[in-house]
Amino acid sequence: MRITVETAVAAPIDQVWRAYTTPADIVKWNAASDDWHTTKAAVDLREGGAFSSRMEAKDGSMGFDFAGTYTKIAEHKLIAYAFGDRKAEVHFEPGPNGVVVRVVFDPETMHPVEQQQQGWQAILDNFKRHVEAKTS
Template sequence: MKITVETTVAAPIHDVWRAYTTPEDIIQWNAASDDWHTTAATVDLRVGGAFSSRMEAKNGSMGFDFAGTYTEIVPQSLIAYAFGDRTGQVEFTDGPDGVRVRVTFDGEDQYPVEQQRQGWQAILDRFARHVEAMR
């Protein structure tokens, strides 16, 4: 089952794209809540290239790697990827109010759909705040 989250970022497309694809930026915005953080990120932004983000609870109680391989890249427009047996894509659409960022991904069986949607939406909202604060 596909799950979709989206936000509009009030910033130029090049700033939005850079913040989404640069490890230094990813470390700053990639968390669903204030008690989590990303401690490391790598990006090899090309078809067949790998990405990885190490996400950890700030209290050290748990952590995990979110990693995969890029399957399609259209600069400033689309990032498609595979992670495990699941896929996802990020669409960037420039508009009069900013850049709409839409993330669609295969949900997992372990957690309820609404919990997954809320977590990914929280990360995307944090991303928007990060990019807008850079301006």
């Protein structure tokens, strides 16, 4: 079973793509709740390239690294990556009112599927708000 989350972003595809793949943007939107933040991010956007981000509780009580390797890049269309023994794909589908961003990923076994879906959806919702704030 895989988990899917998605959002529609009212912005041009190049702006959506850039915000999803640029470390300076990633640290602004990559959090599932207001009490967490991403303190650093690195992107080597090519097949075989690595990515990483450091997510931490704002109170300093905990944090973790999220890292992996890009397995397929199709500019403005698809980013596929592996992280540990899991995989994910990010699909970008331009439409008349912006871009649908859909993330499909393998769940892990420590947390309930619903919790994982809610967390990844919250991050994607933050992404949408970040990009749309830059266009307005």
